[in-house]
Amino acid sequence: MSIVTSTPALSRRFDGVRSSIVRDLLALTERPGVISFAGGMPAPELFDAAGARASFDAVLATAPGKVLQYSPTEGNADLRAAIADRYSVRGLPTRPEDILVTTGSQQGLSLLSMALVDAGDVVLVESPSYLAALQCFALAGATLVEVPSAGEGIDAEALAQLAERHQPKALYTVPTFHNPTGRTLSSENRQQMVDLAQRFGFRVIEDDPYAELRYSGAPVPSMATMSATDQVVCTGSFSKILAPGLRLGWVRTDPTTKPALVVAKQAADLHTSTVDQAAAAHYLASGRLEANLTRCRTEYGRRRDTMLAGLPRALPAGSSWNHPDGGMFLWVTLPPELDASQLLAAAIDHQVAFVPGAPFFARSPRTNTMRLSFITYPPDVITEGLNRLAAALRL
Amino acid sequence: MSIVTSTPALSRRFDGVRSSIVRDLLALTERPGVISFAGGMPAPELFDAAGARASFDAVLATAPGKVLQYSPTEGNADLRAAIADRYSVRGLPTRPEDILVTTGSQQGLSLLSMALVDAGDVVLVESPSYLAALQCFALAGATLVEVPSAGEGIDAEALAQLAERHQPKALYTVPTFHNPTGRTLSSENRQQMVDLAQRFGFRVIEDDPYAELRYSGAPVPSMATMSATDQVVCTGSFSKILAPGLRLGWVRTDPTTKPALVVAKQAADLHTSTVDQAAAAHYLASGRLEANLTRCRTEYGRRRDTMLAGLPRALPAGSSWNHPDGGMFLWVTLPPELDASQLLAAAIDHQVAFVPGAPFFARSPRTNTMRLSFITYPPDVITEGLNRLAAALRL
Numbered sequence: 072m073s074i075v076t077s078t079p080a081l082s083r084r085f086d087g088v089r090s091s092i093v094r095d096l097l098a099l100t101e102r103p104g105v106i107s108f109a110g111g112m113p114a115p116e117l118f119d120a121a122g123a124r125a126s127f128d129a130v131l132a133t134a135p136g137k138v139l140q141y142s143p144t145e146g147n148a149d150l151r152a153a154i155a156d157r158y159s160v161r162g163l164p165t166r167p168e169d170i171l172v173t174t175g176s177q178q179g180l181s182l183l184s185m186a187l188v189d190a191g192d193v194v195l196v197e198s199p200s201y202l203a204a205l206q207c208f209a210l211a212g213a214t215l216v217e218v219p220s221a222g223e224g225i226d227a228e229a230l231a232q233l234a235e236r237h238q239p240k241a242l243y244t245v246p247t248f249h250n251p252t253g254r255t256l257s258s259e260n261r262q263q264m265v266d267l268a269q270r271f272g273f274r275v276i277e278d279d280p281y282a283e284l285r286y287s288g289a290p291v292p293s294m295a296t297m298s299a300t301d302q303v304v305c306t307g308s309f310s311k312i313l314a315p316g317l318r319l320g321w322v323r324t325d326p327t328t329k330p331a332l333v334v335a336k337q338a339a340d341l342h343t344s345t346v347d348q349a350a351a352a353h354y355l356a357s358g359r360l361e362a363n364l365t366r367c368r369t370e371y372g373r374r375r376d377t378m379l380a381g382l383p384r385a386l387p388a389g390s391s392w393n394h395p396d397g398g399m400f401l402w403v404t405l406p407p408e409l410d411a412s413q414l415l416a417a418a419i420d421h422q423v424a425f426v427p428g429a430p431f432f433a434r435s436p437r438t439n440t441m442r443l444s445f446i447t448y449p450p451d452v453i454t455e456g457l458n459r460l461a462a463a464l465r466l
Numbered sequence: 467m468s469i470v471t472s473t474p475a476l477s478r479r480f481d482g483v484r485s486s487i488v489r490d491l492l493a494l495t496e497r498p499g500v501i502s503f504a505g506g507m508p509a510p511e512l513f514d515a516a517g518a519r520a521s522f523d524a525v526l527a528t529a530p531g532k533v534l535q536y537s538p539t540e541g542n543a544d545l546r547a548a549i550a551d552r553y554s555v556r557g558l559p560t561r562p563e564d565i566l567v568t569t570g571s572q573q574g575l576s577l578l579s580m581a582l583v584d585a586g587d588v589v590l591v592e593s594p595s596y597l598a599a600l601q602c603f604a605l606a607g608a609t610l611v612e613v614p615s616a617g618e619g620i621d622a623e624a625l626a627q628l629a630e631r632h633q634p635k636a637l638y639t640v641p642t643f644h645n646p647t648g649r650t651l652s653s654e655n656r657q658q659m660v661d662l663a664q665r666f667g668f669r670v671i672e673d674d675p676y677a678e679l680r681y682s683g684a685p686v687p688s689m690a691t692m693s694a695t696d697q698v699v700c701t702g703s704f705s706k707i708l709a710p711g712l713r714l715g716w717v718r719t720d721p722t723t724k725p726a727l728v729v730a731k732q733a734a735d736l737h738t739s740t741v742d743q744a745a746a747a748h749y750l751a752s753g754r755l756e757a758n759l760t761r762c763r764t765e766y767g768r769r770r771d772t773m774l775a776g777l778p779r780a781l782p783a784g785s786s787w788n789h790p791d792g793g794m795f796l797w798v799t800l801p802p803e804l805d806a807s808q809l810l811a812a813a814i815d816h817q818v819a820f821v822p823g824a825p826f827f828a829r830s831p832r833t834n835t836m837r838l839s840f841i842t843y844p845p846d847v848i849t850e851g852l853n854r855l856a857a858a859l860r861l
Contacts, residue, residue, distance in 0.1 A: 127523070
């Protein structure tokens with residue numbers, strides 16, 4: 072029985088529908104027999120299970136009183152140093168005190184939205200964009216404005232006009248192996264965005280969980296290397312390179328933003344799991360991460376190639392798709408008269424699933440798009456899934 | 467270098483000063499040689515280190531692909547069932563689907579503030595109250611209104627007047643072994659609050675992390691047992707009964723509030739650490755928790771008694787304090803002319819620390835109060851700490 076009279080505030084300021092769509096879709100991956108290209112799940116057989124087990128056991132054996140206890144809001148000192156080192160080695164000098172450990176990079180986005188965004192502020196987002204990031208900004212009361220694309224990049228001229236018109240607080244981007252599209256912004260395009268951010272005084276939130284999963288092509292520098300100021304704040308994650316179940320991510324921040332982030336983090340969960348952080352720091356120190364990353368890159372690259380090879384006979388004539396150099400996703404544009412959401416029912420009847428692209432657009436959904444994940448299954452299952460997709464889409 | 471022009475939103479809507487005070491104070495506990503009664507740290511030597519290690523190892527050995535993977539936002543099914551069972555056994559019938567696992571109960575408070583509170587809403591709080599909860603409500607834009615005390619309880623008449631005047635969205639309370647005061651509200655007082663919540667249509671957030679740490683006296687029923695409606699939402703935690711480092715808590719919610727909480731949780735961190743949840747579920751199933759809780763109760767009770775026995779000669783004449791039946795804290799009222807914040811410097815010179823009470827008041831600080839934690843140290847260290855306190859306060 073419920074006589075509660077207060078309306079949940081959340082329902083007034085956030086339309087949970089898109090969120091529920093994707094949640095329901097991902098639930099399909101759990102149906103027995105369905106081959107789902109919908110989820111963004113790393114392949115569990117590529118987790119370094121022995122390494123993770125050994126690291127948890129080591130820290131629980133040697134320092135149980137410490138790793139089971141409360142710990143600093145900013146994060147484990149060894150882990151912060153290791154994350155900072157990984158940035159520095161890749162050409163972005165970073166100090167341990169610049170790193171705030173978060174409960175997954177999702178929390179990094181949530182804290183940034185709390186620290187930077189007031190109700191009514193404009194946040195510029197790519198079109199399409201990562202759904203759960205849009206949720207964070209929407210919950211903080213932001214008005215989301217989509218920046219149009221030009222080719223494989225962001226339309227810099229349009230960005231300049233939008234910045235002038237809206238005085239945005241921030242631009243949110245996943246520049247490398249973007250979710251949902253898999254696209255990577257060029258060095259030149261990144262520099263344009265950073266220049267505009269400095270000119271108009273907005274922050275760039277560079278969400279970068281996939282950059283280390285590169286299977287071909289040359290690395291593109293982080294946007295933070297292109298700014299002599301603190302304009303670019305980065306979020307990162309161990310979810311795609313170690314294990315998502317640990318919920319370990321971070322924000323690479325700066326003296327201007329950090330105090331507010333720490334207050335927000337303290338209110339959010341005091342700190343991230345002490346034992347998970349200690350185990351991850353131990354694992355990084357063991358040197359096993361690089362070997363396992365190499366194994367993942369090889370296998371994921373093979374899976375990407377398998378999917379790319381199979382798409383021509385799986386998709387209707389007139390479809391097109393990109394060839395990402397890494398990450399987890401590729402993006403399909405169907406002929407304009409097709410609606411991916413409507414096709415999904417037929418796909419599920421054929422025991423295969425994908426995510427329709429429409430929910431990833433903040434404002435103007437393109438209904439003839441879909442996101443396909445290529446990393447969860449081994450090549451033979453990908454091929455079988457594409458066979459089913461071909462059967463489902465035989466229109 | 468920083469030319470960032472956007473002011474962090476957080477700094478405009480939250481005064482971080484009180485938060486920093488307490489953070490700085492707690493940092494004192496890390497100074498070598500200081501005996502700190504300031505922090506709310508469980509005693510690390512009472513963690514069931516062997517049991518925790520065995521449970522982590524078991525889940526990582528038997529299901530690594532599952533416990534290292536993404537998992538449902540609502541939480542581990544076995545863990546939710548175990549939490550629900552523990553409520554049901556104690557007289558509050560609860561279904562697994564009523565439980566939302568959170569990253570510590572701190573996150574439960576954060577999600578509830580997002581789900582229930584809009585900017586400008588009034589949230590009623592005890593005076594004094596748990597600081598990090600006040601932060602959550604303040605971050606959500608709430609106006610905090612203190613409800614005065616009457617004896618060891620909340621002044622029900624004042625509560626009715628405040629409810630009438632402010633149309634509050636919620637009342638936040640820690641009814642059992644309160645932080646910071648250690649007080650426990652009587653059954654009658656709880657029923658009065660629940661009745662007023664139903665009459666005026668506000669929610670009661672019953673934050674209950676300490677109830678299982680009872681060393682004397684008879685249990686008092688949860689406020690949720692006193693309402694035939696969904697007026698009372700409970701938060702709980704494994705931090706004080708298993709280990710805070712796992713960051714495992716929960717909200718006991720209802721069909722009205724749950725959808726908004728799940729959206730907020732998804733935006734906050736997608737889900738709580740899969741491996742920590744699995745290890746906790748394994749540990750609960752092992753039956754070791756009850757044995758360890760018995761050990762903790764015995765030892766913490768001894769520590770409480772040691773502190774209570776030592777206070778008369780440690781504190782200035784005219785001081786008074788309560789005798790909590792459990793939990794972690796007791797509350798000292800010094801003679802009215804003394805300011806605990808000013809006394810702290812002298813205490814630290816004598817290598818002992820406490821938390822001044824003033825920061826725990828949302829509006830009208832009582833400067834002659836202090837919170838003492840009695841659970842972190844064994845009795846001989848407590849006695850030594852009180853000797854130092856006596857020397858420091860010899861005015």
